[in-house]
Every structure is written in structure tokens, then in C-alpha cells.
Amino acid sequence: MSATTAEPFRHDVRVISLIGVAHGASHYYQLAFATMLLIVRQEVGLSYADVGLLAGIFYGVSGVAQTAAGFAVDRFGARPILAGGLFVVGCGLGLISFAHSFAAFAAIAVVAGLGNSVFHPADFALLNSSVTQSRLGRAYSIHGLGGSLGWAAAPIMYFLDSMFGWIGAALIGALPGIILSFLVLIHRRELIDHRIKERAAAAQHGTAPALTLFLQPTLLLCLVYFALLAANTVGIQQFAVPAWGSMFGITETYAAFCLIVFIVGSAAGMLVGGLFADRVRRHDRVAAIGLLVAAAFTLPIAMQAVSPALLPIVLALAGAAGGATNPSRDMIVRNATPAGATGKVFGFVYSGLDIGSFLAPPVFGYLMNLGLPAVIFWIAIGLYVANVGIVMSLRQSSAAKAAPAAAE
Secondary structure, three states, X not given: OOHHHHHHHHHHHHXXXXXXXXXXHHHHHHHHHHHHHHHHHHHHOOOHHHHHHHHHHHHHHHHHHHHHHHHHHHHHOHHHHXXXXXXXHHHHHHHHHHOOOHHHHHHHHHHHHHHHOOHHHHHHHHHHHHOOHHHHHHHHHHHHHHHHHHHHHOOHHHHHHHHHHHHHHHHHHHHHHHHHHHHHXXXXXXXXXXXXXHHHHHHHHOOOOHHHHHOOHHHHHHHHHHHHHHHHHHHHHHHHHHHHHHHHOOOHHHHHHXXXXXXXXXXXXXXXXXXXXXXXXXXXXXXXXXXXXXXXXXXXXXXXXXXXXXXXXXXXXXXXXXXXXHHHHHHHHHHOOOOOOHHHHXXXXXXXXXXXXXXXXXXHHHHHHOOOHHHHHHHHHHHHHHHHHHHHHHHHHHHHHHHHHHHO
């Protein structure tokens, strides 16, 4: 590697690593917040219904605030907004050490949800402006991988609780976000302000009013895509362990192992998907094929036609196929984003993740109460197939939009 190419490569590695870790922190705090509520539940008199409601408040606030966070990113810059979000969500977890009532935990859920709302618009604005365009697909894959590893790190709260008690666990758990907020702030040279290029592009091409922007069919389809994706992901993460225990007669430990295999498979798929995203132009095809393969591997699980011994293998393949679609999915959103609107678009579209995370758990929990665990995976297959239709519709919508522009 020559000296002229080594420096941009090192710069990209620093940016991708820092933003990937920041995204991991977002996912870590999402799960760590719920974990801490379970840890303190009996101590402070919370019911399981209270815990579910508090988690719903967290995701609800995050989803509502995410579009506003996108406007803030375009107005004040992504770097300070990301640093502020990391600091706020970290402090939100730390505040649990002082709370002893449902009202206090609800207030903390609001604070933490506000902090969590900034990550997608800020992360993607910084990646799009700071990383070499030919490496964006891989940057998106590392970004997604960071999120998966963040989820995997959250159970450490149980170990911290056993060593330091729940107050100590909450305070120690707050540190990563606070430390990362300062790291983001000091990397001024590496994290390029996306507004510089976008203001020039917007001045040349003009900008659309926010309402007109958000009512574009392409962006609305992207929003629905993310909502269905999150409903699928959160539903499996939260209810797969008891569902598989009931469906296949396996122990809780083995079912938890199967879930870990599914998540690790998804993370591996993201890395491979990043290579595809940088080398293909039809990102819709990559996403559609991956979703169909994931649905195909989920089918024997829903039919209970796979043995417990083969269950981890099938789940690894299903997770890898689904994970491989993520970088291409992010490229589709990027390509649909008008000049000067990166923060607003990514904030609006990715609020779909919070919508799905808010709506799906009650439905899947109700199915578990009815003794219908297999229906969860039939729904998962339906959501995969529905998203294939959305991806292909995105392609048609983009083609229709491009046709008049080519004629002008």
C-alpha cells in the first residue's frame, strides 16, 4: 500500500471504528436499561408489566425524537449531537442508581430515550461525509456489527450487579457513554462536518420542505421497511428462548445458546454484506435475495421440522442471510436521500426501528400467553417476505423518479 493511499485508509479505519463503537453503545444502553429494570424490579416494587411499559416509554420517546434529532444534526452538526446523545444516554443509565419509584424510572426512560434518538441520523451523517465512498458499504457493515456486539455486551450488567450491587452496576454501566462522548468531541479532524458538502449541493439543486420530503413514497417505504425489520428482530430476541423451549423441548440454556448463534450469524452476514454493498449497484437485489433466504431457513423452524441438534445451524444460516442485507439496505436509504437532508432523512426513516420495537413485543407476548410460540416464526416469515416486496417497490419508485429527471 503506497503512502498516498495508506493515510486515507487509516483515516477511514479510525472513523469507522469510532462510529461503530458509538453505535454499539446505543444498542448496549437499549438492552442495559431493560436489564437494570429487571435487576431492580423486586427491590423497588416494579411488576413485569411496569418493566414492559418503561421499556415502551424508552422506545416511544426515541422514535418520536429521532426525526427531530435529524433536524438538529443538519442544523448543528452531527459530531456535537452524537457526543451529546452518548453523554445523555450514559447518564440515563447512571440515574437508575438514584431512582426508587415508577415515576422516577419513567422520567429516566424519557431522558435515556432522548439520548438514544440521535444515533442513526448522526452516525450516518458522519460516515457519509468522512469515509471514502468506495468503502461505505463496509463502513455500514461495521456499523451494524457494532450494534450487534453492543447487544451482546449488555448482559454484563448482571455480573456488575453481583460484584458491586445494582447501584454500583448502574454507575459503572454509565461510564462507556460518557467516555465515548468526549472521544467523539475531540476527533474534530477525523469526523468531517457533513453540512459543508451538503450545503453546496443543496444550493445547487435546491431543498424540499420537510413535509414534502417525508411524504415521498420512497422514504415512506423505507420507514415501513425498518418498522417491520425491527418487529422481526425484537420479537425474536425477546421471545425466542421460551418459544424454542416450548416448541423443541430444549433447555433454557440451550435455547439461549441458539439465540447467540443467531445473533453471531447475523453479525457475520453483515461483514459479508458490506463487501457486496461496495461491489454491486443493484442493492435491492442483494436485500431481496437475502430476505428470501432468511425466510426459507426460518420455515423449518416455524414448521418444527428441524431437530434440536440442527437448530443452531439453521439459525446461523438464517441470521447470516438476514444480516447480509443490512449494508445494502443502508445504501438504498443513502441513495434515496436528497442533497442537504442526510440528518433529517436518516432520522425519519430509522425511527421505524423504534416504531417496530415499540409495537411488536406486546403482540408476540400475547401469542406466548396463548401458547402459540410457532406463530411468532410464521409472522417472521411473513415480515421477511413483506420486506422483499417493499425492497422491490423501492426499486420501481426510484426508477419512476429517475425517468422524468432524465427527460429534462
